[in-house]
Amino acid sequence: MAVFLTKESKVLVQGMTGSEGMKHSRRMLAAGTNVVGGVNPRxxxxxxxxxxxxxxxxxxxxxxxxSTGADVTVVFVPPAFAKTAVVEAADxxxxxxxxxxEGIPVHDSVAFLSYAKKKGTRVIGPNCPGLITPGQSGAGIIPADIARSGRIGLVSKSGTLTYQLMYELRDIGFSTCVGIGGDPVVGTTxxxxxxxxxxxxxxxLVVLIxxxxxxAEERAAAYIRDHVTKPVVGYIAGFTAPEGRTMGHAGAIVSGSSGTAQAKKAALEAVGVQVGDTPTETARLVLARLENRA
Known part of the structure; x- marks a missing residue:
């Protein structure tokens, strides 16, 4: 099984003929993704x-x-054209x-996410690495050779940490890995x-980064408490981040006690989620939970 993306998915690439679009289209094709076309009016x-x-x-x-029956698009266009690209895809x-x-103005993201939702289009991102169902299909920039198909689901704000956890748990493998992006407003949570x-x-088992x-993590904790019966293991980036300073992603800013890594860890642990202090410890927790279920 897979989440959101399967080997049957037919993928268009908006911005395929640009440098990033070309590079990652080639990688997606090499990974087995059914890329059926690119989009460039010129x-x-x-x-x-x-x-x-x-x-x-x-x-x-x-x-x-x-022409192709495409049902997925990957957007590699510059920030100024991203809103138009998503609206066109939804239409x-x-x-x-x-x-x-990345770098899309927040008001543009709010507008196209609202429009896409009304049209029934799921958006992953913006400012994200995309998603991959190992051995089947990948839409975005997640490397296809760092993990195999398996029984872990992964959802992450951070692209880099997505790659690291995939690599650390490569011998177990993943059903689907989703990088949702770290902007203040994202389409898929x-x-x-x-x-x-x-x-x-x-x-x-689910890994939540x-x-x-x-x-977002506190709201996820409440959802886990009420709706998730499968084990969840978590990791929160930013324990050493200075208060009041934006760190990397536009959404990663701490004000007072709100949004701190410690507060998020406490909320998740309160509903039974084991939270690692490092990515490597998180991987060890995952292995231990799976061994206990065996």
């Missing part, structure tokens, strides 16, 4: 050769959907839009992923 009608596979370029998302009936672009993993019969700032 290069419509051309094809791009990726290691002996020719991928067509369409003038619009709607054209790509009509075309795309089910899942993965927005890799920890709670959305927890619900999906709870319903996935092949996910035995959070970071300082906001209250």
């Amino acid at each position: 290069k419509a009608g051309r094809t791009v050769d990726f290691d002996e596979r020719a991928v067509p370029v369409f003038g619009s998302v709607a054209e790509g959907v009509r 075309a009936g795309i089910a899942l839009a993965v927005v890799i672009t 920890h709670i959305d992923c927890l619900a999906a993993f709870q319903d996935d019969p092949d996910t035995e 959070g970071e300082i700032g906001g209250d």
